[in-house]
Amino acid sequence: MKRIAVLTTGGDAPGMNPAIRSVVRYGINQKLEVMGVFRGWWGLINEELKVLDHRSVSGIINQGGTILKTARCAEFKTEEGMSRAYNTVKKYNIDGLVVIGGNGSFTAAHEFYKKYKVPVIGIPASIDNDVNGIDYTIGTDTAINTALDAIDKIRDTATSMERIFVVEVMGRNSGFIALTVALAGGCEDVIIPEKKLDLELICHDIVHGNLVGKMSWIIVVAEGAGKAEDIAKKITEITSLETRTVVLGHVQRGGRPTAVSRDLALHLGKSAVDCLLSGKTDIAVGLGGGKFAEIDFEVAIQKKELKIVNLFNLIRVLT
Numbered sequence: 001m002k003r004i005a006v007l008t009t010g011g012d013a014p015g016m017n018p019a020i021r022s023v024v025r026y027g028i029n030q031k032l033e034v035m036g037v038f039r040g041w042w043g044l045i046n047e048e049l050k051v052l053d054h055r056s057v058s059g060i061i062n063q064g065g066t067i068l069k070t071a072r073c074a075e076f077k078t079e080e081g082m083s084r085a086y087n088t089v090k091k092y093n094i095d096g097l098v099v100i101g102g103n104g105s106f107t108a109a110h111e112f113y114k115k116y117k118v119p120v121i122g123i124p125a126s127i128d129n130d131v132n133g134i135d136y137t138i139g140t141d142t143a144i145n146t147a148l149d150a151i152d153k154i155r156d157t158a159t160s161m162e163r164i165f166v167v168e169v170m171g172r173n174s175g176f177i178a179l180t181v182a183l184a185g186g187c188e189d190v191i192i193p194e195k196k197l198d199l200e201l202i203c204h205d206i207v208h209g210n211l212v213g214k215m216s217w218i219i220v221v222a223e224g225a226g227k228a229e230d231i232a233k234k235i236t237e238i239t240s241l242e243t244r245t246v247v248l249g250h251v252q253r254g255g256r257p258t259a260v261s262r263d264l265a266l267h268l269g270k271s272a273v274d275c276l277l278s279g280k281t282d283i284a285v286g287l288g289g290g291k292f293a294e295i296d297f298e299v300a301i302q303k304k305e306l307k308i309v310n311l312f313n314l315i316r317v318l319t
């Protein structure tokens with residue numbers, strides 16, 4: 001193996017830059033030439049790539065986003081797109097790929113490997129923490145802390161003005177961010193796609209709380225479970241109480257990666273290069289069961305079951 005390429009694809013996540021830095025610097029340390037592909041699969045299809053040296057990843061360890069840019073690329077799902085990407089791989093003598101992204105990225109990487117047998121290793125990076133078999137994806141910790149910071153601030157005004165807030169967080173089809181920040185933020189309730197919504201129960205708690213003097217509420221809703229606006233409207237209809245909504249949105253994707261996101265990224269960049277050097281392929285490296293692990297793409301791309309019961313109950317018990 002002489003030359004490898006690294007790309008970031010799908011939604012950006014804070015910590016992608018430290019992961020790139022690690023792949024590039026450790027790769028060079030291992031006598032590899034490392035190319036950076038721009039805009040994910042799109043760059044592989046359209047030959048947007050260049051050799052990265054030690055200095056080209058200087059000063060990025062503390063930056064959110066990705067210096068390689070990223071994109072969602074429908075073209076890569078087509079035969080023609082994949083074949084053009086493979087032509088680039090051949091033309092530039094790329095012996096292995098490191099794909100930094102989430103489960104959609106790994107699905108594409110797995111298909112690419114099956115078709116063209118180009119060695120490929122995935123580094124899980126997504127704020128959604130929805131890669132099966134992986135405890136934490138790069139970026140999750142940063143996104144959770146960003147959302148938590150916002151919720152702490154919302155609490156100041158919610159308490160002062162004795163209001164009900166419905167705060168919508170990201171996570172695509174996963175309630176992981178919502179559950180984690182609801183617990184850490186001392187929120188009164190949480191609505192997630194993994195659990196059937198019981199709005200009557202939430203409204204009953206609010207009304208009962210009001211009777212005993214509890215006047216402010218923060219209800220976190222995962223985007224996969226509904227829109228804050230709709231839920232707030234229904235709460236007002238049922239309780240006749242005023243509500244406010246906040247949609248945290250893409251704020252959760254940005255910002256300086258936390259130490260947890262950075263360290264994970266730096267470890268996994270090295271692991272990915274080691275895997276390629278030892279002839280491994282079609283796997284993701286990551287934290288699995290509390291240890292550094294290698295997970296087959298076939299497993300990593302399955303739907304991740306969120307173990308919600310304990311967390312969900314704890315939030316309700318502590319309200």
Ligand code: F6P
Binds near residue numbers: 011171223
């Ligand atoms: O996968 C990361 C994520 O931020 C999800 O939480 C969200 O549903 C989606 O990406 C938003 O995608 P886009 O930035 O393409 O609108």
